[in-house]
Amino acid sequence: MKNLRTPALRKALLPAAILAAVVPAVTFAQEQSASGTTELDRIQVTGSRIRKVDVENAQPIQTISRTEIENQGFQSVGDILQNIAATGSPALSRSSPLNSGESPGGTYVDLRNLGPERTLVLLNGRRLGVNNDGLQDLATVPSSMVERIEVLKDGASSLYGSDAIAGVINIITRRNFDGAEMNAYIGQYGEGDGQTQSFDFTIGSQGERSSVVFGAQYDKEEPVWAKDRPWSRFSYPGQDEANNYTTVGQIGNIRNPDRTPGAPAWLVLRDGGDPTNLADYRPQVNPGGGVIGDTSNAAEQMMVKTGMERTSIFTSVDFDLTENVRFSTDASFNRRETSVQVAGYPLQSGMPDVQTPISADSYFNPTGETLDFRRRGWEVPRTTDRRLDTYRFSGVFEGSFEVGEKFFDWDAGYLFTRGDATIRGRGDFNKIAVRDAVGPSFLNANGVVQCGTEANPIALSACTPWSPVLSEGPNSLANPDIQNRFFLTENATSETTTHNYFANVSGAIVTLPAGDLSFAAGLENRRVKGRYSPDAFAQTGNSTNLAAQETSGGYSVNEAYLELDIPLLADVPGAQELAINVASRYSDYDVFGDTTNSKASFRWRPIDDVLVRGTWAEGFRAPAVSDLYGGVGQTFDRYVDPCDTVAGAAASNPDVFARCAADIANYAGYRQRGQGGTVAYGGQTGTPFLSGSNPELTPETSVSRSLGIVYSPQFVQGLGVSLDWWKTKIDNVVTAFTASGILADCYLYDIESQCQYFTRDEVTGTVNSLTRVGRNAGYWDIEGYDFEVNYRLPETSAGTFGVNWATTYYSDFEIKPDSTDNTTPQPQIGFGGNFRIRSVASLSWDKGDFGATWTARYHSNIKEECYFDDPCNLPDYIDSDSNAIAQNKTGSNTFNDVQVRWTAPWNATVSVGVNNVFDRVGPLLYTQPNSGFSYYGGFDIGRFTYMKYQQRF
Numbered sequence: 020m021k022n023l024r025t026p027a028l029r030k031a032l033l034p035a036a037i038l039a040a041v042v043p044a045v046t047f048a049q050e051q052s053a054s055g056t057t058e059l060d061r062i063q064v065t066g067s068r069i070r071k072v073d074v075e076n077a078q079p080i081q082t083i084s085r086t087e088i089e090n091q092g093f094q095s096v097g098d099i100l101q102n103i104a105a106t107g108s109p110a111l112s113r114s115s116p117l118n119s120g121e122s123p124g125g126t127y128v129d130l131r132n133l134g135p136e137r138t139l140v141l142l143n144g145r146r147l148g149v150n151n152d153g154l155q156d157l158a159t160v161p162s163s164m165v166e167r168i169e170v171l172k173d174g175a176s177s178l179y180g181s182d183a184i185a186g187v188i189n190i191i192t193r194r195n196f197d198g199a200e201m202n203a204y205i206g207q208y209g210e211g212d213g214q215t216q217s218f219d220f221t222i223g224s225q226g227e228r229s230s231v232v233f234g235a236q237y238d239k240e241e242p243v244w245a246k247d248r249p250w251s252r253f254s255y256p257g258q259d260e261a262n263n264y265t266t267v268g269q270i271g272n273i274r275n276p277d278r279t280p281g282a283p284a285w286l287v288l289r290d291g292g293d294p295t296n297l298a299d300y301r302p303q304v305n306p307g308g309g310v311i312g313d314t315s316n317a318a319e320q321m322m323v324k325t326g327m328e329r330t331s332i333f334t335s336v337d338f339d340l341t342e343n344v345r346f347s348t349d350a351s352f353n354r355r356e357t358s359v360q361v362a363g364y365p366l367q368s369g370m371p372d373v374q375t376p377i378s379a380d381s382y383f384n385p386t387g388e389t390l391d392f393r394r395r396g397w398e399v400p401r402t403t404d405r406r407l408d409t410y411r412f413s414g415v416f417e418g419s420f421e422v423g424e425k426f427f428d429w430d431a432g433y434l435f436t437r438g439d440a441t442i443r444g445r446g447d448f449n450k451i452a453v454r455d456a457v458g459p460s461f462l463n464a465n466g467v468v469q470c471g472t473e474a475n476p477i478a479l480s481a482c483t484p485w486s487p488v489l490s491e492g493p494n495s496l497a498n499p500d501i502q503n504r505f506f507l508t509e510n511a512t513s514e515t516t517t518h519n520y521f522a523n524v525s526g527a528i529v530t531l532p533a534g535d536l537s538f539a540a541g542l543e544n545r546r547v548k549g550r551y552s553p554d555a556f557a558q559t560g561n562s563t564n565l566a567a568q569e570t571s572g573g574y575s576v577n578e579a580y581l582e583l584d585i586p587l588l589a590d591v592p593g594a595q596e597l598a599i600n601v602a603s604r605y606s607d608y609d610v611f612g613d614t615t616n617s618k619a620s621f622r623w624r625p626i627d628d629v630l631v632r633g634t635w636a637e638g639f640r641a642p643a644v645s646d647l648y649g650g651v652g653q654t655f656d657r658y659v660d661p662c663d664t665v666a667g668a669a670a671s672n673p674d675v676f677a678r679c680a681a682d683i684a685n686y687a688g689y690r691q692r693g694q695g696g697t698v699a700y701g702g703q704t705g706t707p708f709l710s711g712s713n714p715e716l717t718p719e720t721s722v723s724r725s726l727g728i729v730y731s732p733q734f735v736q737g738l739g740v741s742l743d744w745w746k747t748k749i750d751n752v753v754t755a756f757t758a759s760g761i762l763a764d765c766y767l768y769d770i771e772s773q774c775q776y777f778t779r780d781e782v783t784g785t786v787n788s789l790t791r792v793g794r795n796a797g798y799w800d801i802e803g804y805d806f807e808v809n810y811r812l813p814e815t816s817a818g819t820f821g822v823n824w825a826t827t828y829y830s831d832f833e834i835k836p837d838s839t840d841n842t843t844p845q846p847q848i849g850f851g852g853n854f855r856i857r858s859v860a861s862l863s864w865d866k867g868d869f870g871a872t873w874t875a876r877y878h879s880n881i882k883e884e885c886y887f888d889d890p891c892n893l894p895d896y897i898d899s900d901s902n903a904i905a906q907n908k909t910g911s912n913t914f915n916d917v918q919v920r921w922t923a924p925w926n927a928t929v930s931v932g933v934n935n936v937f938d939r940v941g942p943l944l945y946t947q948p949n950s951g952f953s954y955y956g957g958f959d960i961g962r963f964t965y966m967k968y969q970q971r972f
Contacts, residue, residue, distance in 0.1 A: 065144075065169040065189040067600065068178055068539035068582050069525050070428050077600055077620035077632040079727060079743045079805060081105065081170040081825065085193075088165060090863065090872045092916055092934040092965050094204055094217050094238070096165060097126025097157035100188065101957065102876055104825040104859045105172050105805065107132030108852030108949045109957050120567075121440050121513040121551055124325065124357035124405045125156035130172065130185040131747065131801060132832065132853050137640055137719075139175070139183035142190050143349065145413060148436030148517050151549040151570050153182075153643025156438075159353040159409040161236035161331035163202060163219035166193045172805060174723035174747065176638035177602040177618035180543070180578055184638040184721045184749060192349070194335055196223030196232045199972035206965025209938060213243040213324060215965070228339040235332050242326035242358070245318040248960060250943055251952035252318055257943060258887055260306035264314035266697060267365035269397035271487035272303045272313060273377070274369075276386045285393070287313045288488040297385040300488075317362035320400045323952060324960060325359040344418040353409040360403075363396030364563050366448050366487075368457075370706050371787060372653075373563065375450055380459035382468050383486035383494065392457075394487040398496045399506045401446030410437045427526030434519040442511040444554075447564040452504040456485035468494055509554035509564060515644070518546045525582075533598070534586035541580055548573030549644035553652075565707055568650025574611075574641070580604035596624040606639075610647065611718055614639050630729040632743075638721040642753050646793050649712035656708050657947075658758035659701045659884075660691035660786065661766045666700040666886075667691070668767055671903045678766045683784035692785050701886065701946065706787055708758060713793040721749040727805075737811035746802040756791035760836050767900065768841040797835040800844070804828045818866030826858040843900045852948040852955055855879045868922040872932075876914045878941075878958075882906045886945040909942035914959050930967040938962040 066078040083099065093099045101109050107129040127135035140147040140155040147155045171187040179187060204217040219236035245251035253263035266272070272285040276297075283302035292299030304312035333351035340346055368376045369391040377383065377390040384390050415432030455470060455477070463469045463476070470482035483504065489495035496502065523541035530536075551570035560566045582602035588594040603617040620634035661668040662679035664687070669676040680686040693699030727743030756776065764773035777789040808824045832853060833844040847853045856879040863872045885891035885905040896906040918932030941958040949956030 065141075065187060066171045066173065066175060066178070067584070068523065068541065068580070068602075069537045069584050070539075077622040078171060078173040078175075078634055079632075079725065079741065079745075081172065081807070083168040083170070085166055088162065088168075089928075089930075089967075089969070090870070090918060090920070091874065092206070092918060092932045092963065094162060094206075094215060094965075095126065095158065096160045096162050096168070096190065097128065099162070100128045100157065100168070100170075101126075102859065103170065104827040104857045105130055105170060105186075106857075108955075120152070121150060121405075121442065121511070122152045122154050123359070123403075124158075124327070124355065124407070125150075125154065126158040127154050128157060128188055130170075130188075131803075132829075132847070133185040133747065133749070133799065133801065136643065137182060137184040137749070138186055138188060139179055139181075140188045140190070141179070142411070143192055143413075144189060145434050146436075146517065146519065146545075147190075148409070148411065148438065148515070149182075149547070149643065150438060150440075150515050151513060151551050151643060151645045151649075153646070156355070156407070156409075158327070158329060158355050159331075159407070159438075160190055161219065161234070161238070161329070161333065161353070162217075163221055163236045164192045164234050164331070164333045164351075166191045172743075173634055173725055173745070174636040174638040174721060175618070176616040176721075177604045177636060178580060178582065180545075180576075180604060180606055181639060181641045181718070184640055184719070184723070184747065192333070192335060193221065193223070193232055193234075194337065195225060195230050196221065197225045198223065201970045201972075203968045204965060206963055207241075208243065208961035208963050210243075210247055210961055212241065212247060213961070213963070214241045215239070230337040231334070232336075233334045236330075238327070238329040240324075240327045242322045242360075243324040243960060245321040245323040245952060248323055248954075250940065250954045251321075251323045253316060254318065254953065255886070255945055256953055257890075260311060261697075262887075263318075264306040264311060264316050265365060265395070266303065266305060266314055267367060267393045267395050268303075268313045269315045269363075269395050270313045270490060271392055271394035273300070273385075273488060274391040275302075276388065276390070294383045294486045294488050295385050300385070315362070315365075315395050315397065317365075317395075318952070320360065320362040320397070321951070322360050325357050328356045330354045340416075341418075343420065344416065346414070346416055348414045349412070351409075351411045353407075355405075355407045355409075357405045358402065359405075361401045361446075363398065363400050364447055365393070365395045366453070366563065367391075367393050367705070372560075372706055373450060375453045375457060377457045377487070378459050380472070381457055382460040382462055382484060383457075383488075392487040394496070396446060396448060396496065396506070399446050399502055401444065403442060403444045405440065405442050407438055407440045410439075411435070425527050427524060429522075429524045431522040432520075434517070434521070436515075436517045438513070438515045440513040442513075444509045444511075444564065445506050447507075447509065447557075447562045448505050449507050449556075450561050450563065452482075453485070455482050456501065456504070457487070460484035507556060507562070509557050509562065511551070511553045511557075513549070513551040513570075515547070515549040517548075518544075520544045531586055533589035533596075536586065537584045539580075539582040543578045543580075544575070545578070546573065546575045547644065549648075551645065551649075565653040565655070567652030570645050570649045570712075572644050572648030574644075574647075575609045576606055576641075578604060578606045593625050594623065595627055596622065598622055608641060608718075611641060614718060614720075628730060628732050630731075631727070632729070633726040634724065636723045638723060638747075640719040640721075640753070642716040642718065642793070646712055646716055646753055647714050651709055651711035651790075651792075653707035654710045655703050656758040656789070657701065657703050658762065658786075661762055662686075662689060662784070663691045663700050664689050668763075668902055668904070672767070674769075675766050678769065682779060684781065686784065689784050692783070701884070704758070704786070704789075708789040708791065710755060711790070711792040716753055716793055717751060717795055719749055719751050719753050719795075721747055723747045735810075736813065739807075739809045741805070741807045743805045744803075745805065747799075748801075749799040751795045752797050752799055753793060753795060754797070754836070755793050757836075758786075758789050758791065761789065761791060762786070764837070764839075764842070767902075768839070770839060770841055796837040797842075799834050800831065801829065801833075801847075802831040804830065818864050818869075821863040821865075822861070823863075824858070824860040826856065829853070829855050846899055849880065849882050851881065851883070851946065852957060854881060869920070870922075871919045872917070874916040876916070878912045878955075880909050880911050881944075881948075881955075882908045883944055883946040883948075890943070909944070912939060912941050912958065914939050926971045928967075928969040930969075932965055932967075934963040934965070935959040936962065 130138040136153045169189040175183040199222040207214040221234035223232040255262040285303040286300035413434040417430035471477035521543045525539035527535035553567040557564040586598045588597040607613040616637040618636040623631045693702035725745040729741045764770040810822045812820045832847040835844040858877040861874040893906040920930040
């Protein structure tokens, strides 16, 4: 090939409009010039900055084409990516309604189970943009604008900078589109809920010198309620009522002033009773033996999947300024709105962070002494409405030039992203208003109970007395006036902005015997700034909402990179191709200092049918704005107390038992307790703990390795088989101390310094305060294999069949949470949401105007610590620290999807399909991985039937 330059700039840069846009790594464009010579376009593949004709890459890349997107039932980009084999557990799944802050409601992708913050998401080769938590929200990308998705399953910090430790997701948008297209989608679950609607319209036009694409999309997903699924109807389905109801009931209860042995601890008002008369109270009935009692089941008011509404507008314009210079611009706006509801707040007057007992002088106090009470705000559930507006603009000049007989490509441009979020919540108690309402009160001359005293009354317009034991009437929580005083609407806002300036050049330096020695080089400046302002009232600590301080800060980074592609051998026996690729990127942060990350890879084709590839790559991830500047906030943690004498490590480890006994008075029979004082080993704390940021954090570092083989036999046309081994180790991990980790360090590993981060109640022994902050510590080490088969069978009289089968197998995954010698790395495979095997297989069929696709999504078994005796099939399990911790092992799960489609004569396509066609229900998982319920947050939650209509003009 003597001439690699296309006559017109449009062809020279097609199909990518900016530097990192890519084409599928199996084809390349070509055209016949006027002189009769074949001229090939220089194109770019994700994982390399060099434009070249040969699109083979030394790194494993999975391409999801637009056709594949249309031939499945998942409508959003996030759902599409969360259901490929290489992705791990969903972060902040929409089955985790109790999450607070600015990130819940978004959709994030997690490659290799290494966390979404370690997967870099690109849009047309440029960063998607991060929020203050360092997460990149895929819900801001409408599926109608996607041409294809490239998944680079390898570290790439040497080319793309921070965050590309686990890999890179590159979403390529539609360009050079001529015509118009309309799509409509509607579906719902077999239970009749969770209806999803999507409507989009795309129009484009191509001229001699320009191309314009414009599109708009609207999506709406209705919520699914926990009470409508058997595995979320209760906290611990299948177990005794006592484990599923909380004693903080929708019927209020007061502490019994009679503390004699055997007397009931809590009392409730008899039906129709007088709250001022202690004789009208009876013992609170706790659940058990088929009796629900005076308690509450929080799941009755909670969503298992939050609702979402999204509106998107996007446009792209390409204009040839000259024969060799083009200007490209993209602009988009996305509004995502989510709404979540959880059960009313379980108010407990005696908790250290509340302290709102009924005054001895309250008219409704039947005892004449200060009185503790418990009452869930059942009448006003907690709701949180989040709205995120995302703006994105890029403008790029790009072109090519010639030096001698060598051709070079260049681009220079600017990218701006901004996210503005508002968070409105209601349902948390105003502790000041509660304190006033249960404070002194009296019966005035008009027979109305009034706040204050007869000598110093408080105006009725300023305070209404409240009796927590009443369910109706003017002094109950059913009174709208009391509700308006108790439950303020709290508002929080956040803002993130990114300014990115860049310039790049690539081309061939010199021609070697085996081909061109090519390079790419570039400079980049990126400035990230973020702010998150919690509600001002919540910041005071006078709300039962989790108090938090403002997040505000940012960073700036200057970067430079160089990449070389060096051909060593070509067209010789044993080496049809042998080449190496090296790259290095220098990054200088104003808050961390500088770092240099390099990569080396090779590709070797001993024969035409076989490609051997391998990489070694350094990586890094800079801490997010909230990691550095987030202040201190409250959090309700789920944690495991090793001092629990029945289920904790103390039950089988004498050393742990002795350490716990030294800290806890009356230690015999001690049980971990959660909200309402009920036994809750591994449950949620009844009092908020504190978590905080750390401005001294430094970046994580990593080393990734991969080695693979690709086999494409010429004697079987359309068949491709690949097998890749990969291994990644992350050091200096940016992480937070966990409550469970701190307690384990103190009692299991006898690390005395960790014992200072928490305190225990002097009477009950319960952990009543704990503080954890961010830190750099320990490592993550993960290893596995990717196996993929693609086969497009020859056309037959029965039609054309295609098979795609992708499997990720994790051979090793361990986490060391800190850098001390006393801790043992903890194995992750097969625990929580870390499946040993994720596999997705699809079979497609097309014949004439008809087509069908069948997809099976497989998850291997997992284990969890036993909560109850009956589902505990590994009672003698020994962990990595030689502790006997009984486990329950579940079976594997496969979810099957099917779609059939018809191309109509009027240039339309009608598709009907069912996701989870057999209505598969996963196992109960009491550890609630990636979920607020006893179910894995990544499993299907029912049979989902849908229909799609596409009209092309």
